[in-house]
Amino acid sequence: MNAIRFPQPAVMMFCVGLICSSTASAQVAITGKTVHTMSGPAIANGVVVIQNGKITAVGPADQTAIPAGLKVLEAEVVTPGLIDARSVVGLSGIFNIKHDQDQLERSSPMQPELRAIDAYNPHEKLIEWIRSFGVTTVHTGHAPGELISGQTIIVKTTGNTVEDALIKSPAAVAATLSSSARKRDKGKSPGTRGKMMAMLRQEFIKADAYREKLANAEPDKQPERNLHYEILIDVLDKNVPLTVTAHRAQDIASALRLAKEFDLDLILDGGAEAYLLADKIKAAGVPVILHATMIRPVGDAKNLSFETASHLVQAGIPVAIQGGYESYVPKVRVVLFEAGIAAANGLTFDQALATITIQAARILGIDAKVGSLEVGKDGDVALYDGDPFEYTSHCIGTVIEGAVVHDHPR
Amino acid sequence: MRIQAVLFGLGIMLLASSAAAQEIAQAFVGAHIIPIDGEEIDNGVLVVQHGKIKAVGPAGSIPLASDVQVHDVAGKLIMPGLICTHNHIGGMGGADSSAPIQPDVRIYDSLNIHDSGFKRALAGGLTAMNIMPGSGHLLSGQTVYVKLRKADTIEDMFILDTKGQPMGGMKMANGTNSRRDAPFPGTRAKSAFLVREQYVKALAYREKIERASGDAKKMPERDIGLEALLEVMDGKRIVHHHTHRADDILTVIRLSKEFGFRVVLHHISEGWKVAEEIAKAGVPCSVIMIDSPGGKLEASYLAFETGAVLEKAGVKMAYHTDDWITDSRLFFRSAALGARAGLSRAGALRSLTLSGAEMLDLGDRIGSLEAGKDADFIIMSGDPLSVYGKVLQTWIEGQKVFDRGDSKDRLYAVGGYGAGDEQEPYFCCFDQEGENN
Structure with missing residues (x-):
């Protein structure tokens, strides 16, 4: 027994x-x-x-x-109640077997039409786990790892159905500008960083053309509905922000370049080397949903610093700290712990707590509802x-x- | 040329003076000292010389000679260097994919001592560790126990036994990681069978050696893999066994009894389910602390409480970093989260130091601050179980090997541009693609 x-x-x-x-x-x-x-x-x-x-x-x-x-x-x-500003919990399950991993569809590099509400499992054990550390709100959805992996949602960490839990859908469209979105198989795109940007730009140009067509067509001659472009139009119209996962400084710069060209509502995600570009990020008015403080210093994030949150906050950039995505263990990170390490590495107690409460709420546009005791x-x-x-x-x-x-x- | 000659002379002088500094005793005065094998000392003195600890005690209890170099460490905390029983840094690569059992492979033949992982480990206060091959095999090779001394080659880091041989264990694993396509086992029973078959083979090899009774002509052909397995069965080489699920844990205990090998159970996500059985078998445990359960099927019931449950059951327990799985700079966190879930403070601190040393047969040399032991210690800014406590300095055998005040050392302690390596670790079950990329 x-x-x-x-x-x-x-x-x-x-x-x-x-x-x-x-x-x-x-x-x-x-x-x-x-x-x-x-x-x-x-x-x-x-x-x-x-x-x-x-x-x-x-x-x-x-x-x-x-x-x-x-x-x-x-x-x-x-x-x-704490807010995890970016997670894949509920899509990526505790067992880490094929059947409980719904955070990344690999069939095509750009699928903004994939909705997180159609994949979120409110009964996932890991949601209960983070809730037991005080996390009450999570921004979760499709993971980094494809050029545009899909949509995200914001939910409360309770609820019998996704509808019960839901605060906002779609919360964002998730794009990735880093090594994980790069295909290594011959003949597959995007195979390079240059190609990644080319594909994203072309896609937004196409979405813009579709928007134009919709606007100019007679009511009885509207083009066929296109779920793929409809959500990208929402991004172009700034109804939905675009999160771009980028760790290397060069990729962060690319994200800023893209957002400027198409006048997007950009949220930087990850940002391991964001400390190198604090001035530019600040000037662009872009918030950062920073990687979990304790992610491994490997791959594109090899130069991460425990003090990045402190650097960015001092530069006046809105910063939230995320639980993020792990392919192995720990399958979910607890933002309470992640902010704690940031508090021990340059952030004041209040600043650290803000990254997982009110600042997270502001960046996600839900501060009228959650994030502070008012x-x-x-x-x-x-x-x-x-x-x-x-x-x-x-x-x-x-x-x-x-x-x-x-x-x-x- | 003259300038060079002068500089050269200066170099000699510096070398000579640093050598002399090793000879005079150094006293660290005024710190809160956690000796591990005794009560914490509020205002203590630690005296070291010739790489060893000369004395530890309350301030004033130890007479200091006039030529002692005194370090004022008032307001700081001193405890033994941390010992990690399970680590994968150094770009390690043990057994390859050709077979599930490869006892011939020595992990130290694969290690790059310039790997930044060693620098991060020093920043985390680690002074000794067991570097192991991964868990994708039933038996992935010989492990090595090292001190994180300043080194030019891995030999400079070795911990030698009384015969001058480098010390190490044997890495084994069961459960899901080593279940793969042939020639790897497809089931748990096949896994256990393959291991038993290999040990039976080693026993036959020993019999041949014994029958030869010293006659070189009758000796079997040397087999370095079977030799290593004999070292395991002779108790010279401890098996460090990756195992998660309760039934897998019991399988390890069953096999260790059958072949008489000494074993440390590693990770043991479900150790809390069979703590009494582990206690009865008298097997020590090295526990992984992960921020959430799961990530793999066999870790789905991982619990922060494992350390506390084992302590209560009377099992000797340590934590390990499993570095790259958890970061060596955050090793204290593992024990502190254990304390959060009920492990005693003394048990938590011992789990990072002396208990680990004992699991590596090094309990008489390192792991506590006692006269005669190696002068491996750390100086901290605050309590080791507090998130705010920081390792300020790490000392190994009386030499300072990490100083947070040094900008290069600090880069590895905190991270930043240039802290990362090009080299990536190899794990059987770790999807590098999806991780941080």
């Missing part, structure tokens, strides 16, 4: 299941010795009140009334028994829209 000898994993899954299904009362108050609202200075002995899933009050305990009948949770440190925002909260970034602290609770979705030290 293994489960009895070491019951945590089995029991954990069971309990969370129970909690998820009994979220009727989305009414809860959370008290913290320190409450990091991320909308102002931290509050000592603070309270967050959540009713009907939304934050209805935040303030010092002596000035904030807790309505009668509310369940009260206590913690040493309270933060907004009245009117979703009741998404993480509870810790100490400095959240310390290795030996625990996430003791996770609350999503007022429902307790994790409730034991992890």
Whole structure:
């Protein structure tokens, strides 16, 4: 009876299941010795009140009334629910076998028409895993590794269906300008960096022509619907941002060049060598969803630095830190840990926490809803028994829209 | 020419003075000292000379000679250099794809000591490690125990046994990584059979040697692979065995009993399920700490709690980096996350040092700060189990080999342009394509 000898994993899954299904009362108050609202200075002995899933009050305990009948949770440190600004969780599963890997379709190098909502599995174990460390919102979807791999979505880390979990779809179109998008087989494109850019440019030019055709055709002579170009038009119209995964400085420069030519709403993803181009990134007004601090220094990311987040923040660039994509282990990274290493390498505590809360929300365009503890925002909260970034602290609770979705030290 | 002569002379003088510096004792005064084999010392003194530790104790308890070189390390922390029982740095390449069992291959014949991985390891406070071939084979070759000394060749890093031979173990693996197309096994039972067959062969080889009783003419033809397996069965070479699933762990224990080899169980994602059986077998464990379960089927039940469960069951446990799997600069994290999940502080600190040393038969030489042991230690800015604690200096045998204050050393500690290698590691199951590219 293994489960009895070491019951945590089995029991954990069971309990969370129970909690998820009994979220009727989305009414809860959370008290913290320190409450990091991320909308102002931290509050000592603070309270967050959540009713009907939304934050209805935040303030010092002596000035904030807790309505009668509310369940009260206590913690040493309270933060907004964490946001993983770029992941593939829910598409890339825990087992890492063919059947649970839906993050990358290899049949063609450019498939922006692939929707993440059609591939996201809200029951994936790894979602439960990151939730237990305080992650409440994830920007996830098609992985880097093809020139345009597909679309992304933003979801809450609960929900029985993708529709339950969904905040935004499509959140972005994911492009890659780095070695992984390069084909090594003879006769296959793109085989070089130059060809990658040529293909992307040609595709946006075609999308633009299709947009023109749509605009100019008589209502009864509209061209056939083209799902591929429809989403690229959304990108050209800046309705949907383009994320470009690029680690090497030269690839980051290419991404900036592309965005300038087509006037795109660009979000840089990865950015291992972004410290070499901070001025140019800043001048272009482009935010960076930085690679997980602890990814391996191999391949295009071989020159990564633990201090990149600090460099970029100091340069005034909006920075979020991502969990990212791993082809092996760890199958999902925990942004809490990744921001912690950045906090130990140049970022202040507040700056580091911002990269996985309010700054992530701003970059993703969801800051009216999540990312800070403010009245009117979703009741998404993480509870810790100490400095959240310390290795030996625990996430003791996770609350999503007022429902307790994790409730034991992890 | 004259200038050159002067410079040359200066060089000689510098060399001479640094040699002299090795001879006088050095005292590190005022730090919080974690000796590992005893209580932590709040305001301590560490005295080293001739590459060895002379004395450790509370400040004032150790008389310092007048010619001792004193290092004021007040406010800092000193503990033994970290020891990693399982590492893949140095561009290692052991067994090739020709066969599943290749005991003839020595990993040290493949290592590039200029690999940046060694520099990152020093930045992480590692002073000794077991460098191993990968896990894509049932038996992928001989491992090597090294000290991360300044070196020109891998020989300069060797740890020698009493006969002057380089120390090392044997890398074995079971479970999914070594299950591949023929000639590799396709199932677990076939995996175990192939291993048993090979050990039986080695036993027959030994019998032939014994029957020859010294007569060179009757001796069998030398087989360096079987020789290495005999070293395994003679207990000279410890088997370092990759194994994840609970049943695979028990298979390793079964085979080690059958052939009498000494074994350290490595990774053991599901070790928590069979901690009592492991304890009963008296087998030590070197645990991998990964930020999430999965990534491969057999690691789906990996848990942060493994270290704590093993400690409670009375199993000797260490952590390892498995570097490139986890970064040597973050080795402390593994033990600290273990502590997060219930491992004691003392157990966590021992798991990075003395326990690892013992798993490499080096417990009497390294792994703790004790008089007579090698002067391998690190100076830290803060607590080793805190994310904010940093390795400031790493010392091996009384020589400073890493200094965070040095800009070159710092590049490897933190990363940055030029810190990366061209060389990539070889793993059986690691998709380089999808990783960071």
